[in-house]
Amino acid sequence: MDTTLAQRIAAHPSYRELKARRSSFGWWLTAAMMVVYYGFILLVAFDKPLLASRLGEGVTTLGMPIGLGVILFTVVITALYVRRANSEFDRLSDEVSQAMAAPTQAKKGGAQ
Numbered sequence: 122m123d124t125t126l127a128q129r130i131a132a133h134p135s136y137r138e139l140k141a142r143r144s145s146f147g148w149w150l151t152a153a154m155m156v157v158y159y160g161f162i163l164l165v166a167f168d169k170p171l172l173a174s175r176l177g178e179g180v181t182t183l184g185m186p187i188g189l190g191v192i193l194f195t196v197v198i199t200a201l202y203v204r205r206a207n208s209e210f211d212r213l214s215d216e217v218s219q220a221m222a223a224p225t226q227a228k229k230g231g232a233q
Contacts, residue, residue: 129221133217133220139213142209143210146202150198150202153194154194154195154198157190161191164184165184172184
């Protein structure tokens with residue numbers, strides 16, 4: 122890739138906005154996942170009797186639905202990221218792509 126193109130992309134306001142929003146959203150999702158996952162691990166480490174307590178008369182313990190909740194939470198935050206990436210992040214990315222393609226098309230048009 123041309124160095125000047127990379128510099129133009131990095132300087133474009135939509136790229137900067139994309140980078141900031143995507144990074145911020147990613148960090149929030151990471152923090153949420155860490156709280157949920159490490160919260161579960163801390164429960165396993167420090168409160169085994171709570172997780173081992175049975176739900177009803179069967180063999181299912183409280184740890185099983187909580188563990189399933191951790192997995193489902195992962196699926197939900199992944200879906201949130203994909204939804205936002207397919208709408209907001211793709212729009213910003215398209216703005217940058219179109220802005221970078223415009224000068225290239227102008228050069229090609231002027232050379233003919």
